[in-house]
Amino acid sequence: MADRSTDVFVAHRNLLFTIAYEMLGSAADAEDVLQETWLRWVDVDLDEVQNHRAYLVRITTRQALGRLRTLGRRKESYVGSWLPEPLLTAPDVAEDVELADNVSMAMLLVLETLAPTERAVFVLREVFDLAYGEIAEAVGKSPAAVRQIAHRAREHVAARRPRGPVSRAETRDAVAAFQHAIETGDLRRLLDILSPDVVLLGDGGGIKQAVPNPIVGADRVARLLAAGLANLATATHAPAQVNGYPALTVHFDGALDTVLALRIDDGLITGIYAVRNPEKLSHMAEETSLRR
Template sequence: MRGGPMPGTATDTFVNHRNLLFTVAYEMLGSAADAEDVLQETWLKWSGVEHDTVENQRAYLVRIVTRQALGRLRTLGRRKETYVGSWLPEPLLTAPDVAEDVELADSVSMAMMLVLETLTPTERAVFVLREVFGLDYDEISAAVGKTPAAVRQIAHRARSHVAARRPREVVTQAATRAALAAFQRATETGDLQGLLDLLAPDVVFLGDGGGVKQAVARPVVGAAKVARLLLGGLTRVAGWSMEPAQVNGYPALVFKFAGELDAVIALRIDDGLISGLYAVRNPAKLSHMAQETRLAR
């Protein structure tokens, strides 16, 4: 870390809250690389603070990271406007303790991260800080630069927006593993009917190659189209394999080609059927699949 020598207590405070701060930044940005940059900016800001005057160091650090993330969200928004194909959140190989915290796992799932993408930057910050991290309205007010009354209104609007778009129920880890295992069997054996039985009629497939790797240019909608896409693509290529992994708090599949990581596929499940398939192939987004990322609330 840059910024010169720091008293042990200030450094220790930052290190002790690092996983929390990364989680806040990642949930706001959907990008682990940008979240890491925001943590660096937060450290530099924190290194210039008179720490003895800070009553609640956790809230203060969350305030800094939120402000830095809000600024970066606007830059990220401009990058997404010129992004080639669909933009998907950066997948994280997550530690087992994330799955044990049902609320945390739900909040960082690929399905929920895509719902958060539909919020404005301020709505996203307020929702994440209130619903995921349980900050009070005064603390959020200081973080986003709005009055507590305005924050309450934003929180209500964001909750309603998310409720209308999020998966209808929190799917258990066991149910997700079962759906993945059935999906893996069907795709590996070329079982078209078996695959159709797993997919919701209006299932959506999104692929993110970032213009670097081949991926569908726009969303593919409908069970028959998605099934043909999957089976057609896999049967044409030899040397691929699938392995289960814990990604963003939930079971997912890792695709390897010739033994090398090629893609990560996460699922959204509604009413027992796969309603969303999210395939990330952009190599720049797969670096956090090399080792577990620790998240915290």
């Protein structure tokens, strides 16, 4: 029985991790949720479970909801801006355009504005296309209530998500232009690719220096980047696939220091997310597989 339980769990592990990560924005917390899910799963009589996938999703969702509420309290005392934990993602994540869009740093920040149950319902319905009845069992609500929550969450996200689909080539070109501009300190080129209302967020977690508050406006952001990154002679920059999209990594003396994820709207960079907290960079060492 243990071997059978293990086989079923492993078969759905990437799906469960993706659900937990989208709900939490933290790979470390998602891994903890999977461990808790496993401990409950091994005590289940598989012959009594009709749909193993749905049962595992239900356990994971409930564990993630509990963790999400704890995480919310933790964020209240977080030093500076809180950003999701970046993932070095496998190529197949980028090929699934809808999945990449939903795990992007920009979308995860939009999901942060939802209440815990709204976030769970949105993720399970809009990303994983679960039936309302399945979601109701997972979040402890009636199907009718879940429909209302889903409608409210969908409208909330629609008003805040990136304004339109961005082609892979457009994003790649924007990242390449951004890399060239910060490496050369070309202020004019930076201004050309930044939206007038671009926002820069930095997450050092109180461990590494980062901008304590959002920096808004192309001129302010460009000057900060040109003066900061380009003048550090020991810095090297390299493109990477982060959360399904091209991004930029910054290394000092061969060690990863910063992940720069970008949000692109209408061909311009509207968001720059600089993650420097070393506790959030462990999942940049090897590719993470995500599944729907």
